[in-house]
Amino acid sequence: MNITKKLKLIPVVSLCVFFLICIVSYFIQDIPEKTSYVYQNHEIIVHSWHDSFELFIGLIFLLVLIASLVSTVMLIIVKIKSGEKIAGKIFLTWGSVVLCYVIFGFSDIMLNGLWQKSDYFPECYEFTDGQHTIVIEEESFLLYGGGTIYQIDSNNNAFVIGNISTDDGGRNHGRYDIEWSDNGCEITYDYDNNRKATEKVKFK
Numbered sequence: 001m002n003i004t005k006k007l008k009l010i011p012v013v014s015l016c017v018f019f020l021i022c023i024v025s026y027f028i029q030d031i032p033e034k035t036s037y038v039y040q041n042h043e044i045i046v047h048s049w050h051d052s053f054e055l056f057i058g059l060i061f062l063l064v065l066i067a068s069l070v071s072t073v074m075l076i077i078v079k080i081k082s083g084e085k086i087a088g089k090i091f092l093t094w095g096s097v098v099l100c101y102v103i104f105g106f107s108d109i110m111l112n113g114l115w116q117k118s119d120y121f122p123e124c125y126e127f128t129d130g131q132h133t134i135v136i137e138e139e140s141f142l143l144y145g146g147g148t149i150y151q152i153d154s155n156n157n158a159f160v161i162g163n164i165s166t167d168d169g170g171r172n173h174g175r176y177d178i179e180w181s182d183n184g185c186e187i188t189y190d191y192d193n194n195r196k197a198t199e200k201v202k203f204k
Contacts, residue, residue, distance in 0.1 A: 011096030037158035162201035
């Protein structure tokens, strides 16, 4: 088998691997995430087994990309040495890369949904009474507005203790009136321009 025939195997193997990943994603998408949260650098970081699987897929795609680059260089060398036509082989190689990327994205959607946390442009605001610390994470997109209330422990682990919602994608930009107690707090915020809402939360 000459070198060009060997190089033609790269896009075939790449597509087979990513189709297999897509099938695996379909069958594991309903496995519970067991999500955990950490407050770092003024943002809430989400951890679950999805992260490890996405990293694995990303590394596989990186290997496909490197293999395709090496294949392209070798095909160019073959062209220089023997004058063999390589345009179709290069098109096949990079066409498979694009298709692998599409399958990568589809697998990610199956696991995490069409909309991910970053799509809602989250902003975090930290509050404390000296004994307890909470973080209110605001989100909005088009007409959706709301957020999540987290309690933060001494190790910066975050625990969901409540939610807020606003009208027409509004944000409070950290403007909250908080009444603290030993067991929880009451958070008052602007629901829209004319109304206020109060969320009562209990500490864990």
